[in-house]
Amino acid sequence: MKFEGLKLLPGIPLQLQFHHTPDVRERSLLVGYLKNKGIVVTTPQINGGSRPVKLGEQLNIRLFSSEANSAVAFSAQTTHVTVSPFPQLYLSYPSSVATGEIRKAVRVSTDLISTIKIAGASLSATIVDLSTSGCRIESPKPLGVAGDRFVMVTKVDAAGLRRIIQLPCEIKVVINESLETDVCSYGLAFEALSEEVSLVLHAYVYYQLRQA
Numbered sequence: 001m002k003f004e005g006l007k008l009l010p011g012i013p014l015q016l017q018f019h020h021t022p023d024v025r026e027r028s029l030l031v032g033y034l035k036n037k038g039i040v041v042t043t044p045q046i047n048g049g050s051r052p053v054k055l056g057e058q059l060n061i062r063l064f065s066s067e068a069n070s071a072v073a074f075s076a077q078t079t080h081v082t083v084s085p086f087p088q089l090y091l092s093y094p095s096s097v098a099t100g101e102i103r104k105a106v107r108v109s110t111d112l113i114s115t116i117k118i119a120g121a122s123l124s125a126t127i128v129d130l131s132t133s134g135c136r137i138e139s140p141k142p143l144g145v146a147g148d149r150f151v152m153v154t155k156v157d158a159a160g161l162r163r164i165i166q167l168p169c170e171i172k173v174v175i176n177e178s179l180e181t182d183v184c185s186y187g188l189a190f191e192a193l194s195e196e197v198s199l200v201l202h203a204y205v206y207y208q209l210r211q212a
Contacts, residue, residue, distance in 0.1 A: 043087035064202035114154035158203035
């Protein structure tokens with residue numbers, strides 16, 4: 001697959017692996033790219049300062065692409081290093097990238113406090129497991145029946161960045177609606193997610209899997 005086919009947006013999280021420290025994945029953000037010319041990323045920070053990088057250093061870059069629904073990896077080398085107007089690395093443009101499809105069924109356990117917006121009201125809920133296509137939530141109050149739709153708002157940490165995301169949802173299954181146990185549980189499917197939200201979800205799920 002070609003790099004430009006990923007249709008990446010500036011600001012997406014990246015992980016950089018330098019060849020002399022292959023077991024360390026350092027955080028970065030995509031600044032931009034020019035097809036067949038080069039890629040610009042932020043310089044990783046170490047102990048409050050910019051990581052020292054030499055010209056010609058080889059590195060591997062990993063990220064998530066919602067366009068390909070995949071984890072993506074490619075190799076590059078530094079062609080220029082700058083500190084103004086902020087620390088940036090200029091990288092060689094990859095001839096191709098490797099992708100690995102992420103199964104939609106892959107779920108991670110979570111404890112994300114969320115807000116459900118229904119008919120002008122706001123109700124609290126907790127996301128107890130999450131995938132890139134849906135989740136299971138628990139709420140102290142009933143939220144509806146299968147087929148009902150609402151918007152859920154939550155915060156996730158994706159590659160060190162905290163994002164507030166809005167998730168249009170449909171109730172697929174009512175797992176438990178017993179008020180005697182003070183827990184109502186539902187299986188939800190996400191609907192029509194934006195490219196940015198989808199990317200954040202992929203990054204969050206991937207990070208949680210790595211921490212498991």
